[in-house]
Amino acid sequence: MNWGIIGTGNMGTVIMNALIKSNAVDERNIYVNNRTFLKAYELKEDYPGIHVLQTVDAIADTCDVIFLCTKPKEIVSVAHRLNGQLNEKQLVVSITSSVSVDHLEQLLGCQTARMIPSITNRVLQGTTLLTFGSTITEEMKQMLTQTCKLFSSPLEINDQYVRVASDLVSCGPAFISYLLQSMIKAAQEETGIDEETATQLVETMMIGYGKLLDENLYDLNSLKEKVMVKGGITGEGMKALELCVPNGLNEVFKATHEKFYNEQNHADELVNQLTTKN
Ligand SMILES: NC(=O)C1=CN([C@@H]2O[C@H](COP(=O)(O)OP(=O)(O)OC[C@H]3O[C@@H](n4cnc5c(N)ncnc54)[C@H](OP(=O)(O)O)[C@@H]3O)[C@@H](O)[C@H]2O)C=CC1
Numbered sequence: 001m002n003w004g005i006i007g008t009g010n011m012g013t014v015i016m017n018a019l020i021k022s023n024a025v026d027e028r029n030i031y032v033n034n035r036t037f038l039k040a041y042e043l044k045e046d047y048p049g050i051h052v053l054q055t056v057d058a059i060a061d062t063c064d065v066i067f068l069c070t071k072p073k074e075i076v077s078v079a080h081r082l083n084g085q086l087n088e089k090q091l092v093v094s095i096t097s098s099v100s101v102d103h104l105e106q107l108l109g110c111q112t113a114r115m116i117p118s119i120t121n122r123v124l125q126g127t128t129l130l131t132f133g134s135t136i137t138e139e140m141k142q143m144l145t146q147t148c149k150l151f152s153s154p155l156e157i158n159d160q161y162v163r164v165a166s167d168l169v170s171c172g173p174a175f176i177s178y179l180l181q182s183m184i185k186a187a188q189e190e191t192g193i194d195e196e197t198a199t200q201l202v203e204t205m206m207i208g209y210g211k212l213l214d215e216n217l218y219d220l221n222s223l224k225e226k227v228m229v230k231g232g233i234t235g236e237g238m239k240a241l242e243l244c245v246p247n248g249l250n251e252v253f254k255a256t257h258e259k260f261y262n263e264q265n266h267a268d269e270l271v272n273q274l275t276t277k278n
């Protein structure tokens with residue numbers, strides 16, 4: 001089976017790495033294409049077996065499964081470009097929340113899915129969020145799910161919760177990084193500790209924190225309770241944290257959803273324009 005990746009930016013490369021590193025796919029069965037050809041070609045330094053194709057049409061001719069890893073607007077235009085070149089045995093996968101399987105089905109006559117990845121898939125961890133189109137075969141669904149299982153914990157998600165789930169799974173690493181950087185900055189401002197030391201302390205704490213969860217020693221709540229000794233110092237810090245954090249986080253989800261609805265409307269309009277022109 002041949003696997004195609006159109007767009008070898010951050011996420012196209014993460015997906016390619018995850019497929020190869022997890023042994024899900026042999027690198028000789030991976031075909032990539034990127035708008036800036038040289039960027040895709042450079043991937044051969046680490047993965048000499050992959051094939052770099054000049055056009056998306058060549059990807060359509062060669063691949064059984066094709067991941068569209070560009071920005072949302074370009075996902076729609078690339079899918080439109082592939083129209084008429086794919087058959088019902090092939091699968092095209094959107095990796096962004098705002099381009100749905102319905103959008104792909106309006107543009108393409110093949111099987112469709114959406115698989116939202118996370119940068120955590122790079123180390124064969126984290127979740128992938130799956131949604132399947134109406135014409136996907138049971139066999140293809142199983143094949144995609146089993147493949148995702150090799151580098152993540154796949155979860156089938158319906159459209160109602162796809163954005164909030166993406167916020168947690170895919171935006172989460174960026175949000176957590178910001179919160180930790182804010183913690184480092186506040187530590188510096190309040191005490192004068194140098195940035196390098198504070199960063200090192202926070203990073204090693206996070207690695208240990210992940211391992212505690214990974215080994216199922218605690219869940220979020222029991223971990224919090226375990227550290228917060230009754231009448232102790234953590235509890236005092238926690239009281240201050242409880243005053244400043246919760247409401248701010250509601251705004252995060254409001255903001256991502258507003259942007260999502262805008263992007264989704266743009267995708268609707270673009271798909272309508274492209275399909276009524278034909
Ligand atoms: N970043 C993340 O953590 C996550 C991102 N996503 C989704 O992944 C998608 C890609 O994001 P990301 O990888 O960060 O973005 P990048 O900008 O890093 O990558 C996009 C890539 O697409 C290429 N490209 C653009 N147009 C075309 C085209 N017509 N044909 C071929 N290649 C093209 C670009 O080429 P060029 O080199 O010329 O710019 C670029 O390499 C987005 O839709 C995003 O929503 C989903 C989950 C997580």
Ligand SMILES: O=C(O)[C@@H]1CCC=N1
Pocket residue numbers: 095096097098116166167170171
């Ligand atoms: O918008 C999306 O679907 C993804 C989630 C993180 C970045 N892009």
